Amino acid sequence: MLEISNLNIFHGNIQVVWDLCLKVDEGEMVTLIGPNGAGKTTTVETIIGLNRNASGSISFGRENILGMQPYDIFKKGLVLVPEKREIFPKMPVIENLLLGASNQNESESSLKHVYALFPILQEREQQIAGTLSGGEQQMVAIGRALMSKPKLLILDEPSSGLSPILVAEVFRSLENLGREGMTILLLEQNVRLALSMCLRGYVLENGKIVLEGKAKELMHEKHIQKAYLGI
């Protein structure tokens, strides 16, 4: 579904990602893990068209989307839940969710799906989003992304800033989404969690993929155990 080949990305004149190759097949949950500053956010911002200062190719379906405008990429079904969530704090939950719908005719069925996945959002439908807990705000951000019925959902560090209990709650919902067949690319620093949930993974360090493979096998790699799992 998504196939990235030899992607080089720059911020101004400075190169931050080198020769990145990565693919996500339909129905797969794949993780891109790496420490602070590795280039995870830069990579997804390039995938969704926010940074076009890049070379290589990003195929989605059969089309090379590198260089396309963000809105055109969004319409193809590629949706990002951003690192900073970017919900509208002064608006109620329901209005935040409805903003994510790309097709008003489908918004009712999308809303049903989001509420089935996150029942708490239905209970809190009229609550001002900025007064929700961090985990609930993350659910609003994921819910809003789901409102447009994406083909590929990309999540940029959904665990960031959440307590362990809230992380577990958010990840349980992501697992349910995966079981429903949603194709997911998950960017994470929480390596243990990401590898336990996804089928395959890529490890990005200093802008380069240093390891890739089945999540179960990565979990047993010496480098992963030492650098990320504290074993």
Ligand SMILES: Nc1ncnc2c1ncn2[C@@H]1O[C@H](COP(=O)(O)OP(=O)(O)OP(=O)(O)O)[C@@H](O)[C@H]1O
């Ligand atoms: N707009 C920008 N201009 C210049 N450099 C940038 C810009 N955005 C990011 N960088 C640099 O690119 C590198 C990769 O940053 P990026 O945000 O992609 O990392 P990350 O893996 O998402 O890290 P984190 O886990 O902390 O979110 C860093 O060295 C960062 O300082």
Ligand SMILES: [Mg+2]
């Ligand atoms: Mg980031």
